[in-house]
Amino acid sequence: MTETKTGQAKQTVSKSSAPRIRVGVTYYPEHWGKARLGIDIPLMREAGIQIVRMGEFAWSRLEPSEGRYDFSWLEEAVNAFGQAGISVVLGTPTAAPPAWFHQKYDVYPRDEWKRPLGFGTRLQRCLNHPVMRESSRRITEAMARHFGHNPFVEAWQTDNELTQNYCYCDYCAKAFREWLADKYGSLDNLNRAWGTVFWSQEYSDWEQIPLPWFAKCGMAHNPSLQLDYRRFQSDATVTFQQEQVNILRCLCPGQKITHNIMGLNDSMDYFALAADWDFAAWDNYPITPWGENGMRVPLGHDVTRGMKNRAFWIMEEQAGITGWEMMGPQTEPGQIRAWAWQAVSHGAETILFFRWRSCLYGTEQYWHGILNHDGVPRRHFQEVKQLAKEFGELSPFLSGAEVRSDVAIVHDADQHYGYHIQPQVRGMGLWDQILRFYTPLWRWGVNVDLVSPAADFSPYRLVILPGWYILSDEFADKVRQYVSRGGTVVMNPRTGVKNIDNVCVQIPLPGLLRDVAGITVAEYSPMAEKVGSVQFRDQNTASISVWADQLLLDTAEPFAWYRDSIYAGKPAVTCNDFGKGKAWYCGTFGDEGFYHIFLKQILNECGISSWDGLPKGTSVRTLYREGKRYTILVNLEGQEKQLSLPGDWKMLLGEQGLNTLTLKAYGIAVLESDRS
Numbered sequence: 001m002t003e004t005k006t007g008q009a010k011q012t013v014s015k016s017s018a019p020r021i022r023v024g025v026t027y028y029p030e031h032w033g034k035a036r037l038g039i040d041i042p043l044m045r046e047a048g049i050q051i052v053r054m055g056e057f058a059w060s061r062l063e064p065s066e067g068r069y070d071f072s073w074l075e076e077a078v079n080a081f082g083q084a085g086i087s088v089v090l091g092t093p094t095a096a097p098p099a100w101f102h103q104k105y106d107v108y109p110r111d112e113w114k115r116p117l118g119f120g121t122r123l124q125r126c127l128n129h130p131v132m133r134e135s136s137r138r139i140t141e142a143m144a145r146h147f148g149h150n151p152f153v154e155a156w157q158t159d160n161e162l163t164q165n166y167c168y169c170d171y172c173a174k175a176f177r178e179w180l181a182d183k184y185g186s187l188d189n190l191n192r193a194w195g196t197v198f199w200s201q202e203y204s205d206w207e208q209i210p211l212p213w214f215a216k217c218g219m220a221h222n223p224s225l226q227l228d229y230r231r232f233q234s235d236a237t238v239t240f241q242q243e244q245v246n247i248l249r250c251l252c253p254g255q256k257i258t259h260n261i262m263g264l265n266d267s268m269d270y271f272a273l274a275a276d277w278d279f280a281a282w283d284n285y286p287i288t289p290w291g292e293n294g295m296r297v298p299l300g301h302d303v304t305r306g307m308k309n310r311a312f313w314i315m316e317e318q319a320g321i322t323g324w325e326m327m328g329p330q331t332e333p334g335q336i337r338a339w340a341w342q343a344v345s346h347g348a349e350t351i352l353f354f355r356w357r358s359c360l361y362g363t364e365q366y367w368h369g370i371l372n373h374d375g376v377p378r379r380h381f382q383e384v385k386q387l388a389k390e391f392g393e394l395s396p397f398l399s400g401a402e403v404r405s406d407v408a409i410v411h412d413a414d415q416h417y418g419y420h421i422q423p424q425v426r427g428m429g430l431w432d433q434i435l436r437f438y439t440p441l442w443r444w445g446v447n448v449d450l451v452s453p454a455a456d457f458s459p460y461r462l463v464i465l466p467g468w469y470i471l472s473d474e475f476a477d478k479v480r481q482y483v484s485r486g487g488t489v490v491m492n493p494r495t496g497v498k499n500i501d502n503v504c505v506q507i508p509l510p511g512l513l514r515d516v517a518g519i520t521v522a523e524y525s526p527m528a529e530k531v532g533s534v535q536f537r538d539q540n541t542a543s544i545s546v547w548a549d550q551l552l553l554d555t556a557e558p559f560a561w562y563r564d565s566i567y568a569g570k571p572a573v574t575c576n577d578f579g580k581g582k583a584w585y586c587g588t589f590g591d592e593g594f595y596h597i598f599l600k601q602i603l604n605e606c607g608i609s610s611w612d613g614l615p616k617g618t619s620v621r622t623l624y625r626e627g628k629r630y631t632i633l634v635n636l637e638g639q640e641k642q643l644s645l646p647g648d649w650k651m652l653l654g655e656q657g658l659n660t661l662t663l664k665a666y667g668i669a670v671l672e673s674d675r676s
């Protein structure tokens with residue numbers, strides 16, 4: 001517990017919010033006024049809401065004119081919630097600067113044509129603009145001074161859904177050139193690293209270096225420049241956040257800091273952004289008007305948990321129909337509860353629904369809250385109430401329980417950027433590559449960590465490197481050591497194609513990992529949607545598409561062979577003993593059956609158990625705590641399901657059949673068993 005001036009009050013909140021698995025909401029007091037607070041707070045208490053997020057878009061009310069701050073209305077709300085036992089997350093409001101600010105200062109980002117964006121939505125600011133930076137520090141500091149010792153403020157959210165600073169303004173150009181000068185030291189080094197001799201692009205003055213501005217006839221800029229531009233703009237966002245974090249750390253002792261990421265958004269380096277948080281959080285919308293996110297939901301949970309490798313929050317959880325101009329489907333009875341439990345089963349500890357009540361005006365009128373526009377509690381309210389009650393009852397078991405994984409999938413921003421800059425062939429995006437492995441593992445109930453290349457690999461029996469395209473010497477060495485000491489890795493096509501400057505290596509592929517893989521890629525064939533097939537060692541066959549590497553065996557053994565195309569009869573998948581470990585090289589992309597055979601073989605060899613025969617659409621995750629294991633089953637579909645589960649377990653939540661377990665439509669079961 002933190003000592004504060006009003007330490008007593010802090011204790012009140014902490015006590016009342018004792019269960020760590022809890023439900024919250026986003027609330028906008030500036031949309032509803034003081035009177036409604038008196039109705040909403042009792043309703044929230046009835047629903048079991050324990051935390052609210054506020055303030056993240058309220059700049060025009062917090063600083064109505066330059067330098068004139070008004071925190072009274074927010075403070076009133078914070079205190080009213082706090083006194084009701086509901087703690088608060090405050091957002092810095094920098095994702096939506098007010099009209100007076102833009103009238104005075106031109107901080108609008110420029111697009112690739114150098115056209116300024118205008119006022120009227122949000123995010124209309126360049127994060128490299130000195131005035132934007134200064135104003136961000138100013139409003140953050142003013143808020144931090146005001147609320148830094150408020151006993152009811154538990155945490156801060158920096159800005160909102162930060163991404164790469166997509167901007168091509170003169171400030172960005174200047175900052176980019178400085179960033180490059182700092183990185184390369186001299187133009188000679190930069191010219192050499194980027195290979196600017198191509199198309200007469202050698203630079204003799206830093207001022208000559210362009211941003212990847214719009215180019216004639218869709219011509220692409222140098223891939224090395226594009227990679228550095230993305231890294232630079234990602235760094236700009238990280239620095240922008242860091243300036244806020246430095247102020248908050250200094251003025252808000254005892255209050256935590258986080259940010260709401262967009263799960264699988266890969267425009268920037270989230271791992272770098274995460275370095276400044278106390279815990280990770282993301283915004284989870286499983287069904288929007290633009291479609292269902294399906295496997296991207298559990299993957300988003302694991303990606304977010306991987307940011308800090310510990311319990312995370314859902315800062316925005318879908319509360320009902322989503323949509324701006326168009327609406328997605330209504331959520332079915334039990335569905336929002338199921339999504340929330342699914343999040344917990346992946347290691348989430350606090351779930352804030354977005355939002356408490358549907359807004360009457362503005363762009364997001366149809367992004368529905370727990371309450372609809374009329375503010376009357378109905379079905380969604382009852383569902384949240386039930387959820388909060390269950391979280392309370394199960395917290396003694398589940399709070400502090402951890403995900404433990406034998407499998408890691410490694411990803412980083414450079415790989416994402418690399419495939420965005422040059423997708424090479426349809427179907428080879430990095431998330432697609434990850435999902436090919438992740439989906440069957442998820443279906444078999446195998447816990448997976450999504451980790452950065454800097455992670456310690458030693459706790460994992462299996463490390464999957466999907467498309468490690470831009471390969472550094474250090475990372476190749478790390479993988480080599482991990483395998484030689486007994487680890488197992490899986491590599492995909494396009495491993496080691498580029499050096500860290502996004503330049504093709506001039507050694508045979510898979511480049512720096514060729515010795516570990518024990519094969520040489522003799523040639524390759526981009527296939528896109530064209531379908532071929534392979535035969536496995538056990539005679540089973542499966543379909544392939546997207547890409548085919550023709551592999552020469554150096555020291556590896558073949559595990560599957562191409563059956564058709566110009567590579568018929570040649571190895572497609574191989575396995576190499578390297579030191580005490582094993583390296584699998586998969587030269588192609590397969591269908592579901594392909595990964596079933598391939599991954600089951602690897603799991604068996606690694607001694608990793610997996611679950612067979614789970615009904616489709618059932619999520620099974622395992623958490624561990626003090627000698628116990630907690631299996632959380634979630635039916636993500638509207639049809640009842642029967643399962644038979646081996647072993648001795650005690651049911652903490654759910655409905656038990658005689659020898660089977662019944663999962664009703666969107667039903668949940670939580671089982672406790674001894675750790676084995």
Ligand code: GLA
Binds near residue numbers: 160283316354364367
């Ligand atoms: C995002 C934002 C929210 C809101 C929702 C719904 O997740 O963080 O402010 O805009 O989407 O559109």
Ligand code: ZN
Binds near residue numbers: 169170172
């Ligand atoms: Zn800019």
